[in-house]
Amino acid sequence: NAGVTQTPKFRVLKTGQSMTLLCAQDMNHEYMYWYRQDPGMGLRLIHYSVGEGTTAKGEVPDGYNVSRLKKQNFLLGLESAAPSQTSVYFCASSLQGTPLHFGNGTRLTVT
């Protein structure tokens, strides 16, 4: 039982490049989330999904897109990376009304 798995763990991008972060969970959770964590700012919700085929905007959605084609996977895309998107990205999943289970994070640097 792996829980929530994120790939890759580290990535360096140049401004304007694109990439996709993958999140996979094996707990049959309906809800999945993408957060970014920046120093002194806590965790901020980018996008979330309440079920397969659904997505919704969180607090800081600009510059990101997401897709939930399968229940166990939640993809976060950056179409044109900017230095302001340098951050640590955490995926999480949950059932309705239960605590968040986080992945190990992806450290992204945009130069």
Add this chain to the structure above:
Amino acid sequence: GENVEQHPSTLSVQEGDSAVIKCTYSDSASNYFPWYKQELGKRPQLIIDIRSNVGEKKDQRIAVTLNKTAKHFSLHITETQPEDSAVYFCAASMGGNEKLTFGTGTRLTIIP
């Protein structure tokens, strides 16, 4: 929207002493208050949570208190140990996790 303020941002405590971290929230409709612990380089993990129909909750050396009137809640760690060193985040929500607003974190250091 909800605004959560967390204090202090850093806290150093002698091993064996108690540590207290405080959070205030702005939306009186918030009814769920979790605390997450994040060790260096690791994922955040839930350590305790409380709902608005309860004033206090304990789990071994950890306790959380909630004052709905004043709109603040606190994390109390007693008999601190080196493994308590981490960053602690409070959060508040008026509904599901998608409405969770996190505080900015407290870096707790336990001095041996």
